[in-house]
Amino acid sequence: MKIINPSTEELIKEVQEDSSESVQKVYEALKKGQISWANQSVDSRIECIKKFKEALLEQIDSLGSILSSEVGKPLNQSGNEIRGAAGRIDYFVDNSKEILSTRTAVKEPNLEEEVSFEPLGVIANISAWNYPYLVGVNVFIPALIAGNAVLYKPSEFSTLTGLEIERLMHEAGVPKDVFKCIVGSGDIGQQLLDLPLDGYFFTGSHKTGQYIYEQVAPKMVPCQMELGGKDPMYVSNNNDDIVAIAKGAAEGAFYNNGQSCCAVERIYVHEDHYDQFVNAFVEEVKSYPIGLSTEENVFIGPLTRENQIAVLENQVADAVDKGAELKLGGQAIDRSGYYFQPTVLTNVNHDMEVMTEESFGPIIGIQSVKDNEEAIALMKDTRYGLTSAIYTKDKEEFRSIGKHMNSGTVYWNCCDRVSANVPWSGRGNSGFGSTLSEEGIKAFVRPKAWQMRF
Numbered sequence: 196m197k198i199i200n201p202s203t204e205e206l207i208k209e210v211q212e213d214s215s216e217s218v219q220k221v222y223e224a225l226k227k228g229q230i231s232w233a234n235q236s237v238d239s240r241i242e243c244i245k246k247f248k249e250a251l252l253e254q255i256d257s258l259g260s261i262l263s264s265e266v267g268k269p270l271n272q273s274g275n276e277i278r279g280a281a282g283r284i285d286y287f288v289d290n291s292k293e294i295l296s297t298r299t300a301v302k303e304p305n306l307e308e309e310v311s312f313e314p315l316g317v318i319a320n321i322s323a324w325n326y327p328y329l330v331g332v333n334v335f336i337p338a339l340i341a342g343n344a345v346l347y348k349p350s351e352f353s354t355l356t357g358l359e360i361e362r363l364m365h366e367a368g369v370p371k372d373v374f375k376c377i378v379g380s381g382d383i384g385q386q387l388l389d390l391p392l393d394g395y396f397f398t399g400s401h402k403t404g405q406y407i408y409e410q411v412a413p414k415m416v417p418c419q420m421e422l423g424g425k426d427p428m429y430v431s432n433n434n435d436d437i438v439a440i441a442k443g444a445a446e447g448a449f450y451n452n453g454q455s456c457c458a459v460e461r462i463y464v465h466e467d468h469y470d471q472f473v474n475a476f477v478e479e480v481k482s483y484p485i486g487l488s489t490e491e492n493v494f495i496g497p498l499t500r501e502n503q504i505a506v507l508e509n510q511v512a513d514a515v516d517k518g519a520e521l522k523l524g525g526q527a528i529d530r531s532g533y534y535f536q537p538t539v540l541t542n543v544n545h546d547m548e549v550m551t552e553e554s555f556g557p558i559i560g561i562q563s564v565k566d567n568e569e570a571i572a573l574m575k576d577t578r579y580g581l582t583s584a585i586y587t588k589d590k591e592e593f594r595s596i597g598k599h600m601n602s603g604t605v606y607w608n609c610c611d612r613v614s615a616n617v618p619w620s621g622r623g624n625s626g627f628g629s630t631l632s633e634e635g636i637k638a639f640v641r642p643k644a645w646q647m648r649f
Contacts (some may be wrong), residue, residue, distance in 0.1 A: 196378065196393065198354060201267035201497040201522060201533045202487045208266045210354055212379040213271035218386040221346060221375045225317045228372025229344035233314050240340050245338030246286040246367035251277055251328075254363070262356050263488040267323055267533070269498040270489060272451060280328035286335055286615035287636065291340045296638045313639035314342035315417060316393030320406070320450055321384060322357070323421075324350035324499055325454045330398045333619065333630035335374065338396075341639040344373045348387060350399075351380045352499050357591030359531065392416065394639070398456075399423075399625040401553075402580075419638060423553045424623060425460045427574040428610055429596070430472060431567060431587040432465040435475040440586050441475035447584070449480060449537055451566045452504045453496055453557045456625075457582045459610050461550050462561045463570045469563040477522050485528070497532040498556060507535050507556045514547040515541050515562065524557070545576055553579070567592070571599045580622030584610035603629075 198207040210330065213221075232240070259273035268276070280357050301308040320334045328350055335345045349357025361376035377383060387395075388410040392419040397407050404420040411418045428447070430440055447459040464472045488496040498504060504527050511525045524536030535557055543550050543560035550560045564570045574583055579638070583600040585593050586608055597605040603620035611617055616630035 196351065196354065198265055200264050201233065201367060201499050201501070202264075202489070202531075204531050204533075205215045206599070207264055209462035210358075210378055212309055213377045213383050215386050216381065217562045218377055220388070221377060222317065222390050222392075223345040225346055225375060229314070229317055229342070232339075232344060233452070235342075237295060237340065237342075239280070240342065241288055241292065243364075244284060244288055244340060244366040245367070247363055248281050248288070250363045250367060251281050251284075252422040258356070258431070260489075261640045262327065262353070262412075263360060263496075264357050266327075266499045267488050267617065268352055268451060269493045269496045276326055276328050279541045280332045283332050283631070285327070287336045287340055291337060294633050295640065297343060303647045307645075307649075309645040309647075311645065312341070312637070313643055314338075314381075314398045314640055317344045317346060318394035318396060318639065319390075319392050319394070320345050320347045321387065321603060322347065322349050322353075323398070324352035325451060325456075327353040327356045327360070329613070331641075333421075333635065334398075334428065335360075337630075337636045338376065338639045339369060341636065343394075343639055345372065346387065346392065347376045348379070348384060348388075349376065351378075354412075355379055356397040358441055361404050366493075369400055369472040369517075373481070396628075397421070401626075404626060410562050411444060417628075417638070419621070419630075420621075420626035421456070421630065422581075422624060422626035423555070423579065423626050424456050424458075424621070425577050426457055426582045426584070426602075426610075428462045428584040429564075429570045429574060429586065430462070430464040430517055431570070431585070431592060431596075432467050433587045433589050434468065435588065435594055437468050437471045438475040441472050442479045444472075444610065444636075445476050445535075447481040448484065448559045449495065449557050450611060452498060452535075453559075454499060454555055455611060457604070457611050457613065458555075459559065459584065460554055463564045463573055464561060465613040467563075473522065473539075473561055474629045477539055480523060480539060483537060485534065487532075495537055495557060497534050499533070500532045502532060503556055504535055507538070507554065507558050508596070509556060510547075510549040510552070510554060511538060511540070514543055516547045517544075517547050519543045519547060519549070519560070546562075546575065551577065556613045571596060575599060575601060578624040606644055 460524035525536030538558040584606040620629040
């Protein structure tokens, strides 16, 4: 497998892919190793995870450099990702033991009822390239703490980072027959679907997630999907500092080059604020430095995948053909690497793909609405349901709009953020199941009821 730097299109390294035989051997080893791992105390497993987190922070510069080189993420954003992952690990370290403890449901003179939690077994973690640390720790950290073995497949676009995660896990004391990284593209991913694993946890596109779900369904094991989004943001008439909101919205749309599942992908602005918002938004995006992921202060780096350029070009052409105004950008940048100009489209509507189909790049459509009712109808007009953002001074107005949102997360005066304290979940084409919070810990265990008479 050739690992290509998306900033320069230069070859970074060649890595030997796994084979069906090697994947089978890994599975057999994990199946045996999981038993002894599960028999260890939760405290001993947590100690390994603490050491893993410490190593992340100690080696953040080298890890960030590797991440930036293979996915094109600017160095400062790579560092932010690793620090964010460490913060999420803290949540799991601090809360897992209590959440996984056996609890008493009923205690009477002649009857006791308890609930205990047992690991699933050997689980597959088929992870994503856009945030390999952040989306990875959402799965493999609580899975390991709960006593599972993890067959970890990083995206082929973040292979080197996946191998670094494996190295750090083993150095932290997680046995080699408990956490194992396998390397390869779709063919190797298919091998995982053919194995008799005890759970599947996937982060990626709706198309791939649907295929995995269909393949895994006959096994009747847990299968959890964190998929894409077409996340809306609404700026109501009840706002004052429109310039500040526009700046925050621009970051929410273009951070990580728009390659975030929860990035703002479509914006609706009350007609009274529309012109001011658009002008401020465009000026903010114009200020974003574009360059190599290794250059200082760069905000917009290359896209990770070359073929995404054509997707964005087609969305721009479709929108302009249907009457949209191209306020900024609109095409690939003529230089080595997979660069696309930060793009802003106005006078858009839902006949255009840019407002209905996932973009996953530095492109946004901004639509004017006459009132809250129109905004609600447009925000709900989607097959996706990951996040929805509402900007208003009035909390009651936020609640009245937010209750209509069919999304796993609703933001008030913020966007594009994830917290370990609350569930991260999607609806519709954005997937199902939860990571993070108590729900995200219990996703990796099976409850067992104990009913005891004396």
